[in-house]
Amino acid sequence: MLEAAWRVARERGIAAITLREVASGVGMRAPSLYEYFESKEAIYDAMFAEGYEAFLKIMPGPDDPSEPRPRAIAWIRRFFAFCRADVARYQLLFQPAIPGFHPSEDSMQLAGRALTTLDREMRAIGLTRPAAADLWTALVTGMVNQQIANDPGGDRWERLADEAAAMFIDHMERMEELV
Amino acid sequence: MLEAAWRVARERGIAAITLREVASGVGMRAPSLYEYFESKEAIYDAMFAEGYEAFLKIMPGPDDPSEPRPRAIAWIRRFFAFCRADVARYQLLFQPAIPGFHPSEDSMQLAGRALTTLDREMRAIGLTRPAAADLWTALVTGMVNQQIANDPGGDRWERLADEAAAMFIDHMERMEELV
DNA sequence: GTCTATACACAGATAGAC
DNA sequence: GTCTATCTGTGTATAGAC
DSSP: OHHHHHHHHHHHOGGGOOHHHHHHHTTOOGGGGGGTOSSHHHHHHHHHHHHHHHHHHTSOOTTSOSSHHHHHHHHHHHHHHHHHHOHHHHHHHHSOOSTTOOOOHHHHHHHHHHHHHHHHHHHHTTOOOTHHHHHHHHHHHHHHHHHHHHOTTSOTTGGGHHHHHHHHHHHHHHHHHTO | OHHHHHHHHHHHOGGGOOHHHHHHHTTOOGGGGGGTOSSHHHHHHHHHHHHHHHHHHTSOOTTSOSSHHHHHHHHHHHHHHHHHHOHHHHHHHHSOOSTTOOOOHHHHHHHHHHHHHHHHHHHHTTOOSTHHHHHHHHHHHHHHHHHHHHOTTSOTTGGGHHHHHHHHHHHHHHHHHTO
16 A cells, blocks of 8 residues: 555655555555545655654664764765665655645654664764754755755765765864864 | 746745736736746746846855855855745755756756856865865755755754855865875 | 545636627 | 636545445
8 A cells, every 4th residue: 555655656756646546556446545544644644654664774773883984984875875765755754845744743753763863873973062963964965965856867976975974074073172 | 927926936835836826916817927928837937047047146256255264154154045035946946846847948057057157166266176066065955955944943054054164175175185 | 445426626728708 | 918718637535335
């Protein structure tokens, strides 16, 4: 059911999902979907939650390098891979792609967990300023954004990912020394 | 005419413009708009061109500081101001906010001029690697993006703008020395 | 549970009178 | 040039038969 919705999203774009098409993807008619979801919004919400669950799984963990620089590089590479593996999912999670869509409380909580995990991660690599996480998210999403928007089939920004991560770590470590 | 379209865009969101509402904004009915524009797409296109013309005007120039660091800081501040002054315009120019909208050749040329100007600017402050402009656009749009999406009324990212610009310049200058 | 039929609301665009 | 009336299409959602 959600599987069919993702298929449509990937083919037509996340904002172009229609109930008719999702239903036809599972051999049904549109009204039958209301047995499983209260509304179209509820479908988006379930997809949003599913997306964040997948996202939480690819956050840095014990298997990653422990030194800040290689750890950040490993992480930005995986983030690129995650976003590019499913652009529709990327748009749903990280872009205001669906006018008027607001995730439910439950889903927002899931998204919040990603942020607290990120904060903990920053402290784990020795970055104590709150600015660290904010600057990092801006840099990383900016890189992926440019890549997907302006060079969807290439690697114009992806090949700069390591450099971006290194720039960030070098800068933040220098700032820490001043504290 | 375009003025009315911008008004609607600011009120309802750039993607939610309707011909009826634009028309009513100038005391007309929807069909009359076709005397001035071939289609709704043509209206978006004209707005897009107008937006980029305004954008070109705020790019760095002779009145800005000439030293790389303060010059980059002045520029990122002005970019924030430009985007936040009109979020609808920001979305039209820098975000894939309107599904299926593709600017005309003429408008794309205007957008291209912004990029060549940026390249020249990078060389003017001593950055010769092509990566410089790409990393800069990613960083700057990422910052604005996070600000508008996650803290529209605050300054959580805007207050980090100077630091981001400094981080970028410091990093790029160090890279130049290695060439 | 799934269907057909349909309500309802919008949108962009066109025809043709004035 | 501007209008009214309308076409055509698309979408979400509901009623009620099976």
